Amino acid sequence: MKIPYVSPSRLKKALECEFQYFLSYEWGWADALFQYTFCSEFGSAVHYTLEQYAESKGTADYVELYAKNVDDLRPFSDDMNKAPSKARASFFIEKDCENCPFFDPKKASCGIVEKHVEHFEGCPRKLYKEGLQMVETAIDRYGKYFDTGVKSKDNPGGKVIGIEAPTREGALAEGENISWGPDEDGSPILMNGFIDLVLEYDPETLLIVDYKTGYSVPQHEKFIQDLQPRMYSFAAKTMYPDYKYYWVQFDYFRGIPLEHAFTAEDDEITRSQVTKLFNKVKKARSIKRRGMDHYCKYLCNRQLCDKKWAELLNGIDGSNPAKKPKEPKEPETK
Secondary structure, three states: OOOOOEOHHHHHHHHHOHHHHHHHHHOOOHHHHEOOOHHHHHHHHHHHHHHHHHHOOOOOOHHHHHHHHHHHHOOOOOOHHHOOHHHHHHHOOOOOHHHOOOEEOOOOEEOOOOEEHHHOOOOOHHHHHHHHHHHHHHHHHHHHHHOOOOOOOOOOOOEEEEEEEEOOHHHOOOOOOOEOOOOOOOOOOEEOOEEEEEEEEEOOEEEEEEEEOOOOOOOHHHHHHOHHHHHHHHHHHHHOOOOOEEEEEEEEOOOOEEEEOOOHHHHHHHHHHHHHHHHHHHHOOOOOOOOOOHHHHHOEOHHHHHHHHHHHHOOOOOOOHHHOOOOOOOOOOO
16 A cells, blocks of 8 residues: 555554555545544544734733634534543533523524534534633643743743654655665655654653543553654654653543653664554555544544445545546647
């Protein structure tokens, strides 16, 4: 299968379901295959708000930013019955519209869902506030870094190094790249991705932060085995080589931040693991599909998956026509 570069999400997708990877990147159906649900859009609203707030160096009104991002993404407009059970428990509660600041009495509509209150069950106010609380938690933890001129007892020299820092080749100095390879053909294996926040904790220490808004919070042992934090550690040491210490911190807003300083030996194990996974995906000829489970039911477009799987089995090219390169037109002859 095609794999022009590595990223935690690409490798995870290939490991979880080879056909999902093939359908996304070989046949070009990634946008249609992934179902944008409450969790994805809710998480995006929080991420975008924190990104924009950091870019403003802490001067923007984060409440307004969050409201706009929720309005743009509409995480509560989909069928909340497909949301995780904890989200459903927070959503399907009795309405109290008369005492709600988001209620528009003239239109009898909800300002969060942008629907007439009689046209949907449940109430999004509690979940909306949960997202805002996540934004405030992050600002409490990292806001002191956003204004690079601020120094304090807890943060004598901290500053922001990168916001949504790209790990792709173009993010580095000319002639450098993050290489995991070479692959079996001798070509470098490049990485592509974005790190939510890169902070200089002090002149010797770099802190790599990733925001997590989901309901699943792993144990520390599982966290340090996950490819994403391990790959971020390797990438950060290439992108920012002038520090002595590197800490990777995944901030699980529904739990606690998990952090770890990966050693040079850890990084070498990660490099070897990523290289092997890359070559495995690249050499794959027979494609397997995962069975029906929670992911298939709630996050994947199962109807499209079934249709394209049948086409693959019958030798039909099911590529997305919108993603195919157009054939050059022959010049007209007069």
